[in-house]
Amino acid sequence: xxSHNESILREPLMTGxxxxxxxxxxxxxxxxxxxxNKAWWIGxxxxxLGALLWVVSVSYTFWTGIGAWGLNKTxxxxxxxxxxxxxxxxxxxxxxxxxxxxxFRQNWRNSINRSAEAMTIFAVICAATYxxxxxxxPWLAYWIFPLPNQFGSxxxxxxxxxxxxxxAISTYFTVSLVFWYCGLLPDIATIRxxxxxxxxxxxxxxxFGWNGSVKTWQRFEIVSLILAGISTPLVLSVHTIVxxxxxxxxxxxxxxxxxxxxxxxxxxxxxxxxxQTLLLILRKVMNFExxxxxxxxxxxxxxxxxxxxxxxxxxxxxxxxxxxxxxxYEMYAFENRMLGPYAWAYWSMMTCNVIxxxxxxxxxxxxxxxxxxxxxxxxxxxxxxxxxVIIVTSLHRDYLPSSWAMFYPxxxxxxxFVGSIxxxxxxxxxxxxxxxxxxxxxxxxxxxxxxxxxxxKLAQEGAFPAEQVEYFQESLEKYDSVTEEEIKxxxxxx
Amino acid sequence: xxxxxxxxxxxADPDDMMHGIDKLQANxxxxxxxxxxxxxxxxxxxxxxxxxxxxxxxxxxxxxxxTLGFSLLYYTMVYDWPMNIGGKPSFAMPNxxxxxxxxxxxxxxxxMVATFFFRNHLFPGxxxxxxxxxxxxxxxxxxxxxxxxxxxxxxxxxxxxxxxxEVKYNDRKYVSYE
Numbered sequence: 001x002x003s004h005n006e007s008i009l010r011e012p013l014m015t016g017x018x019x020x021x022x023x024x025x026x027x028x029x030x031x032x033x034x035x036x037n038k039a040w041w042i043g044x045x046x047x048x049l050g051a052l053l054w055v056v057s058v059s060y061t062f063w064t065g066i067g068a069w070g071l072n073k074t075x076x077x078x079x080x081x082x083x084x085x086x087x088x089x090x091x092x093x094x095x096x097x098x099x100x101x102x103x104f105r106q107n108w109r110n111s112i113n114r115s116a117e118a119m120t121i122f123a124v125i126c127a128a129t130y131x132x133x134x135x136x137x138p139w140l141a142y143w144i145f146p147l148p149n150q151f152g153s154x155x156x157x158x159x160x161x162x163x164x165x166x167x168a169i170s171t172y173f174t175v176s177l178v179f180w181y182c183g184l185l186p187d188i189a190t191i192r193x194x195x196x197x198x199x200x201x202x203x204x205x206x207x208f209g210w211n212g213s214v215k216t217w218q219r220f221e222i223v224s225l226i227l228a229g230i231s232t233p234l235v236l237s238v239h240t241i242v243x244x245x246x247x248x249x250x251x252x253x254x255x256x257x258x259x260x261x262x263x264x265x266x267x268x269x270x271x272x273x274x275x276q277t278l279l280l281i282l283r284k285v286m287n288f289e290x291x292x293x294x295x296x297x298x299x300x301x302x303x304x305x306x307x308x309x310x311x312x313x314x315x316x317x318x319x320x321x322x323x324x325x326x327x328x329y330e331m332y333a334f335e336n337r338m339l340g341p342y343a344w345a346y347w348s349m350m351t352c353n354v355i356x357x358x359x360x361x362x363x364x365x366x367x368x369x370x371x372x373x374x375x376x377x378x379x380x381x382x383x384x385x386x387x388x389v390i391i392v393t394s395l396h397r398d399y400l401p402s403s404w405a406m407f408y409p410x411x412x413x414x415x416x417f418v419g420s421i422x423x424x425x426x427x428x429x430x431x432x433x434x435x436x437x438x439x440x441x442x443x444x445x446x447x448x449x450x451x452x453x454x455x456x457k458l459a460q461e462g463a464f465p466a467e468q469v470e471y472f473q474e475s476l477e478k479y480d481s482v483t484e485e486e487i488k489x490x491x492x493x494x
Numbered sequence: 495x496x497x498x499x500x501x502x503x504x505x506a507d508p509d510d511m512m513h514g515i516d517k518l519q520a521n522x523x524x525x526x527x528x529x530x531x532x533x534x535x536x537x538x539x540x541x542x543x544x545x546x547x548x549x550x551x552x553x554x555x556x557x558x559x560x561t562l563g564f565s566l567l568y569y570t571m572v573y574d575w576p577m578n579i580g581g582k583p584s585f586a587m588p589n590x591x592x593x594x595x596x597x598x599x600x601x602x603x604x605x606m607v608a609t610f611f612f613r614n615h616l617f618p619g620x621x622x623x624x625x626x627x628x629x630x631x632x633x634x635x636x637x638x639x640x641x642x643x644x645x646x647x648x649x650x651x652x653x654x655x656x657x658x659x660e661v662k663y664n665d666r667k668y669v670s671y672e
Contacts, residue, residue, distance in 0.1 A: 158571050158589060234599045
């Protein structure tokens with residue numbers, strides 16, 4: 001059945017009055033069916049300028065080679081790999097939301113999965129550009145794949161995690177794209193059937209002829225479920241393999257068995273922070289307050305807090321194991337991180353990633369929109385520093401003190417990084433302009449089960465004991481989209 | 495004899511539509527199909543739609559991926575051009591796991607989705623066969639073949655009784671050809 005009477009102890013996933021299926025479509029398609037507003041144009045202009053900076057910096061790198069970056073003989077990986085891992089990690093939240101939360105039947109994912117998946121795809125695009133650029137001769141990037149070549153039948157070395165990475169990232173990108181697009185089909189069909197003229201023709205092509213028949217929906221649900229099932233180990237494998245790029249080496253500070261779980265937790269941590277950064281603006285600018293509610297914000301903050309704590313434990317474990325190993329080099333690597341010339345980066349990472357998410361233990365803080373937004377940015381800064389610390393501080397003082405060096409970024413390094421953020425936002429804003437930012441069909445499923453309106457109706461009919469209704473009313477107080485009146489209405493019997 | 499090809503019950507509420515299905519079935523009126531803006535759970539059992547066999551396809555594609563992935567590694571690393579990497583054995587099974595796994599996932603996903611598109615005739619540029627334009631928006635459409643079920647007045651009254659907002663008599667099967 002489309003409606004089942006969910007317990008009133010569960011907080012509503014949709015607020016607002018007089019919500020109908022038609023209103024959901026209207027609300028979500030508002031930005032797609034109308035001309036963009038000023039806020040969109042301002043954001044888009046800034047983002048495109050950033051993307052231009054990216055084009056210039058990447059082109060300059062391709063033209064001159066990676067000598068354009070601040071790398072030296074000792075520090076052979078710096079901002080490139082830092083930014084790559086940062087972007088891939090951010091991408092992980094989208095898959096987590098669309099796949100893992102689907103398997104666990106967390107219905108609140110329905111309102112946020114579409115934009116989070118879009119974020120995944122754009123983040124992986126940003127990440128992939130670093131991989132290609134850091135190879136030095138990007139036109140030979142296909143050499144990473146096992147193609148018979150003109151020099152003989154020499155193949156790529158499949159024992160190398162860098163080759164695994166190429167397979168992992170390209171599989172991850174493909175599967176995420178397929179998952180995202182399959183989910184979009186019914187929503188594109190909705191736009192198609194409401195549009196006219198050229199717009200209808202374009203969306204008609206994009207909709208693949210979707211018609212919403214029983215068999216289509218049945219297969220659609222199976223496809224979503226299986227894609228979720230295979231994406232879950234996939235997403236774990238991707239960051240595991242990224243961590244193995246480091247962990248299978250013999251560099252002190254990298255050669256650690258804790259890396260895979262530690263990287264995966266960090267990826268979820270930074271990814272949810274980025275989702276939070278985007279959605280808090282999105283819900284405000286696009287008036288999605290009724291669909292992306294305080295429950296969603298609080299739940300994401302709890303995930304950020306949990307994964308942040310896992311990351312914190314991992315940092316401490318690393319320190320302990322370095323000490324416990326009694327290996328001179330291992331101990332020095334960590335001593336150098338904490339007290340060496342890059343101590344400022346280490347302590348920024350510690351503050352941003354370990355201390356700041358602990359603030360979310362306070363309900364006041366995790367239900368405050370401005371503080372959540374600021375903390376989400378702090379977490380992303382912290383996660384960038386984490387990768388910088390792991391990569392640069394482990395490399396810059398190697399086994400030979402005469403070759404010890406510092407890393408100083410050039411304008412190209414900075415340009416590619418800042419530019420990639422511009423590229424990301426350009427793609428994201430275009431997505432919001434042309435495709436629905438919320439999965440329309442999936443949100444419609446919530447109307448007759450988890451919406452405040454439905455629960456109010458049931459409560460007024462006397463379907464729940466009074467103390468449960470009271471508990472529900474208390475839980476509604478944190479919602480910024482629910483008025484006092486609506487809360488009071490719950491206890492009116494009809 | 496009217497030219498009506500399909501009678502459409504247009505419902506504003508999915509539960510009403512389910513109610514409509516029950517009513518029509520109680521009167522031995524066969525239902526052609528339902529078109530809804532969202533998945534309706536339990537409708538397949540009601541309409542006697544068989545469970546999808548896509549999971550089988552997915553498994554086969556996954557198994558194919560495992561085989562192909564592993565064969566690729568075995569061929570390149572062990573058979574065709576074994577390399578001496580630190581004196582370690584060429585047939586290093588644990589190192590073959592990640593790539594085999596990724597190829598499995600890739601083929602499983604692409605194969606399953608391709609099967610889904612193929613079976614449902616979904617491809618870019620396909621003309622949408624839509625019976626009612628609001629079926630992707632806010633209406634739950636119950637379609638009855640008017641040629642097979644002659645008693646149109648009964649269908650009309652049953653649909654309305656179940657709560658249909660509107661009953662349409664379509665002379666053309668699909669409205670979206672123009």
